[in-house]
Amino acid sequence: xxxxxxxxxxxxxxxxxxxxxxxxxxxxxxxxxxxxxxxxxxxxxxxxxxxxxxxxxxxxxxxxxxxxxxxxxxxxxxxxxxxxxxxxxxxxxxxxxxxxxxxxxxxxxxxxxxxxxxxxxxxxxxxxxxxxxxxxxxxxxxxxxxxxxxxxxxxxxxxxxxxxxxxxxxxxxxxxxxxxxxxxxxxxxxxxxxxxxx
Amino acid sequence: xxxxxxxxxxxxxxxxxxxxxxxxxxxxxxxxxxxxxxxxxxxxxxxxxxxxxxxxxxxxxxxxxxxxxxxxxxxxxxxxxxxxxxxxxxxxxxxxxxxxxxxxxxxxxxxxxxxxxxxxxxxxxxxxxxxxxxxxxxxxxxxxxxxxxxxxxxxxxxxxxxxxxxxxxxxxxxxxxxxxxxxxxxxxxxxxxxxxxxxxxxxxxxxxxxxxxxxxxxxxxxxxxxxxxxxxxxxxxxxxxxxxxxxxxxxxxxxxxxxxxxxxxxxxxxxxxxxxxxxxxxxxxxxxxxxxxxxxxxxxxxxxxxxxxxxxxxxxxxxxxxxxxxxxxxxxxxxxxxxxxxxxxxxxxxxxxxxxxxxxxxxxxxxxxxxxxxxxxxxxxxxxxxxxxxxxxxxxxxxxxxxxxxxxxxxxxxxxxxxxxxxxxxxxxxxxxxxxxxxxxxxxxxxxxxxxxxxxxxxxxxxxxxxxxxxxxxxxxxxxxxxxxxxxxxxxxxxxxxxxxxxxxxxxxxxxxxxxxxxxxxxxxxxxxxxxxxxxxxxxxxxxxxxxxxxxxxxxxxxxxxxxxxxxxxxxxxxxxxxxxxxxxxxxxxxxxxxxxxxxxxxxxxxxxx
Amino acid sequence: xxxxxxxxxxxxxxxxxxxxxxxxxxxxxxxxxxxxxxxxxxxxxx
Numbered sequence: 001x002x003x004x005x006x007x008x009x010x011x012x013x014x015x016x017x018x019x020x021x022x023x024x025x026x027x028x029x030x031x032x033x034x035x036x037x038x039x040x041x042x043x044x045x046x047x048x049x050x051x052x053x054x055x056x057x058x059x060x061x062x063x064x065x066x067x068x069x070x071x072x073x074x075x076x077x078x079x080x081x082x083x084x085x086x087x088x089x090x091x092x093x094x095x096x097x098x099x100x101x102x103x104x105x106x107x108x109x110x111x112x113x114x115x116x117x118x119x120x121x122x123x124x125x126x127x128x129x130x131x132x133x134x135x136x137x138x139x140x141x142x143x144x145x146x147x148x149x150x151x152x153x154x155x156x157x158x159x160x161x162x163x164x165x166x167x168x169x170x171x172x173x174x175x176x177x178x179x180x181x182x183x184x185x186x187x188x189x190x191x192x193x194x195x196x197x198x
Numbered sequence: 199x200x201x202x203x204x205x206x207x208x209x210x211x212x213x214x215x216x217x218x219x220x221x222x223x224x225x226x227x228x229x230x231x232x233x234x235x236x237x238x239x240x241x242x243x244x245x246x247x248x249x250x251x252x253x254x255x256x257x258x259x260x261x262x263x264x265x266x267x268x269x270x271x272x273x274x275x276x277x278x279x280x281x282x283x284x285x286x287x288x289x290x291x292x293x294x295x296x297x298x299x300x301x302x303x304x305x306x307x308x309x310x311x312x313x314x315x316x317x318x319x320x321x322x323x324x325x326x327x328x329x330x331x332x333x334x335x336x337x338x339x340x341x342x343x344x345x346x347x348x349x350x351x352x353x354x355x356x357x358x359x360x361x362x363x364x365x366x367x368x369x370x371x372x373x374x375x376x377x378x379x380x381x382x383x384x385x386x387x388x389x390x391x392x393x394x395x396x397x398x399x400x401x402x403x404x405x406x407x408x409x410x411x412x413x414x415x416x417x418x419x420x421x422x423x424x425x426x427x428x429x430x431x432x433x434x435x436x437x438x439x440x441x442x443x444x445x446x447x448x449x450x451x452x453x454x455x456x457x458x459x460x461x462x463x464x465x466x467x468x469x470x471x472x473x474x475x476x477x478x479x480x481x482x483x484x485x486x487x488x489x490x491x492x493x494x495x496x497x498x499x500x501x502x503x504x505x506x507x508x509x510x511x512x513x514x515x516x517x518x519x520x521x522x523x524x525x526x527x528x529x530x531x532x533x534x535x536x537x538x539x540x541x542x543x544x545x546x547x548x549x550x551x552x553x554x555x556x557x558x559x560x561x562x563x564x565x566x567x568x569x570x571x572x573x574x575x576x577x578x579x580x581x582x583x584x585x586x587x588x589x590x591x592x593x594x595x596x597x598x599x600x601x602x603x604x605x606x607x608x609x610x611x612x613x614x615x616x617x618x619x620x621x622x623x624x625x626x627x628x629x630x631x632x633x634x635x636x637x638x639x640x641x642x643x644x645x646x647x648x649x650x651x652x653x654x655x656x657x658x659x660x661x662x663x664x665x666x667x668x669x670x671x672x673x674x675x676x677x678x679x680x681x682x683x684x685x686x687x688x689x690x691x692x693x694x695x696x697x698x699x700x701x702x703x704x705x706x707x708x709x710x711x712x713x714x715x716x717x718x719x720x721x722x723x724x725x726x727x728x729x730x731x732x733x734x735x736x737x738x739x740x741x742x743x744x745x746x747x748x749x750x751x752x753x754x755x756x757x758x759x760x761x762x763x764x765x766x767x768x769x770x771x772x773x774x775x776x777x778x779x780x781x782x783x784x785x786x787x788x789x790x791x792x793x794x795x796x797x798x799x800x801x802x803x804x805x806x807x808x
Numbered sequence: 809x810x811x812x813x814x815x816x817x818x819x820x821x822x823x824x825x826x827x828x829x830x831x832x833x834x835x836x837x838x839x840x841x842x843x844x845x846x847x848x849x850x851x852x853x854x
Binding site for chain 2: 075076077094100102103104105106108110111112115116118119122123125126128129130132133134135137138139140141142143144146147148149150151152153154157158159160161162163164165166167168169170171172173175176177178179180181182183184185186187188189190191192194
């Protein structure tokens with residue numbers, strides 16, 4: 001266990017009716033409040049919105065939170081959003097944990113609201129349990145090679161290569177055929193302008 | 199095209215194959231094979247003196263085989279680079295007794311038969327995949343008689359026949375008698391919007407694919423206008439299901455086509471027959487607007503063929519890219535990150551992501567370039583802190599982690615007792631090493647044993663015998679579970695999901711702990727082989743689960759209670775189905791069996807852990 | 809990494825539907841039950 005006192009904040013998102021239409025978010029909020037280490041548990045209408053994020057930042061300051069659990073959508077969608085929110089509030093972004101109660105609860109158990117609410121509670125419990133062991137992490141920075149590879153010299157590859165090259169970047173445009181042009185070069189006239197393809 | 203050829207910042211590498219790509223965002227190492235052209239690209243002036251002397255005649259691919267080229271050729275007159283090349287497999291060779299005529303014909307001496315393939319290496323920070331598409335081959339649709347009837351052609355062949363730069367110099371003639379056709383039919387949706395079912399008439403997709411190919415409606419509208427422009431008295435009939443003219447300015451073109459007298463008949467022909475003497479075509483169709491069966495006699499039929507995804511398994515594998523179910527590349531998010539690949543620093547442009555017209559391809563290419571610039575304009579990029587580190591108090595220098603790391607990111611020497619060290623910049627964070635380490639000496643940042651164990655314990659604290667614990671990898675199976683949600687596919691609510699970056703991270707200890715706590719079923723799920731975002735890390739998953747099954751049998755636990763599935767990010771359906779099937783199995787697990795398992799694990803596993 | 813038995817025939821059992829079959833053992837190939845399409849296919853030893 002970490003040395004400092006755990007101060008976990010839980011934020012349960014309604015996502016309009018997307019979550020709240022199936023899951024009883026107030027039950028989830030109250031349940032979260034009872035979990036060890038949780039000092040505040042709040043409901044947002046849309047946690048990812050500006051007011052939702054402001055509410056998180058305010059709670060971090062007010063309750064001196066050192067872990068944040070957000071019960072909302074999949075981390076693949078808004079984990080970057082909420083990591084930025086933590087950074088803005090002066091918390092290390094790795095002290096965030098998301099509980100996916102939309103894609104993996106509300107949307108897949110729409111005909112069983114009670115079972116969905118129970119699963120949402122337990123998903124929050126799992127996230128809080130994990131959050132206890134989260135540690136601040138420092139990201140390693142690596143240098144960026146200022147060049148791009150474009151694979152394929154059809155219309156899309158040519159356009160992408162030109163845009164990057166015009167912006168001052170070195171571009172390697174690799175085409176397996178002996179000429180660039182791709183399928184487009186075979187067309188006579190092209191819609192909607194009815195002009196020549198080459 | 200010309201601009202790309204002469205831009206000072208673009209190094210154009212044509213006739214070049216990608217051999218290998220390694221590295222990570224900001225730091226990709228690329229190896230390419232520049233195939234020998236046997237004609238010096240920078241010296242050749244494209245004078246064409248070499249061509250008439252070449253005795254080898256081959257179908258011209260660019261002209262869809264409607265004309266011929268020689269073994270030394272330029273792909274098409276406006277080719278970039280404007281340089282000839284020799285197809286060495288067709289060429290007779292430079293030995294004077296065999297041929298070597300082009301060597302004599304070339305005044306500038308640009309031809310070099312000793313030229314070899316060159317391997318070149320370079321470094322890039324970002325990669326844009328724009329490998330395009332292939333065109334559907336309608337030969338499998340027997341009822342349309344393509345290749346059997348000379349006057350049935352594809353829309354791409356039509357392009358070459360009507361093009362002023364094409365084989366007929368723009369004189370539009372039909373193949374059977376080289377006369378100008380007066381009555382032309384277009385058949386839409388050839389190879390598109392077709393059902394594929396394993397038991398149906400189209401099990402392998404040789405008769406077409408389920409998706410709409412996006413461009414064929416407007417391409418036909420355009421073709422009809424071209425014909426009406428060049429030959430106003432041509433009678434044109436278009437056979438269609440729906441005309442999808444949804445883009446800017448598209449409806450105007452469609453209306454203009456109808457105003458010029460093009461007939462649009464709603465209904466796809468069931469069969470084309472040919473009059474063997476005239477080679478005219480008899481097209482039978484149910485006109486669904488008029489509600490009658492019609493037969494149209496036509497001089498030529500154009501099959502408006504759809505798109506198929508390119509066969510680029512090699513590049514997909516190198517960049518760990520996946521497909522959606524239609525075979526096109528899977529984007530990081532269908533709405534919010536449509537040009538990003540799931541792998542960082544890789545972007546998509548054009549039809550490789552989905553069929554699209556030129557305007558959309560250009561739009562997406564500019565978007566991909568802008569996304570790439572966001573990265574290239576930075577001096578440094580941060581790498582997610584999910585990498586491994588080794589606790590040297592616990593490491594015994596056994597070297598197992600070195601063997602399982604797909605990236606060669608760990609060094610250790612068991613003989614000299616040099617403990618394991620992780621090169622952080624090379625570590626991608628799969629966690630296969632941490633799962634395999636017998637000493638639990640490897641810590642995965644943000645996915646530590648403690649963190650994952652805490653989730654397992656929380657999930658199974660209440661009513662464990664009613665639950666299935668699922669380990670899902672971030673990139674594929676967790677994303678597949680998300681897709682099940684996005685698609686609103688319903689499955690039993692007694693599943694609890696633990697996310698790891700890779701299925702290779704799933705330590706035996708996690709599974710034994712779950713059974714010790716009384717879990718009825720455990721599922722380990724990851725990416726399909728070849729799709730794993732950590733190259734071959736999921737091969738270790740399979741091996742480990744095999745080992746666990748053997749162990750379960752030896753210990754007296756039914757191996758069936760541990761399940762394994764490969765579920766891609768596009769397989770929401772599969773995730774939901776697997777969860778339903780496992781629920782059926784869970785119902786068979788009795789409380790007595792669970793109690794027995796708990797006792798066995800307590801004895802066997804706890805003892806093993808000292 | 810060399811794996812014992814690679815390339816040889818082995819017995820497999822599907823732990824979803826119970827189907828047993830013989831196939832070549834290839835550690836770098838995905839296993840799929842020919843009957844029910846599950847990947848929970850166990851390689852049986854002896």
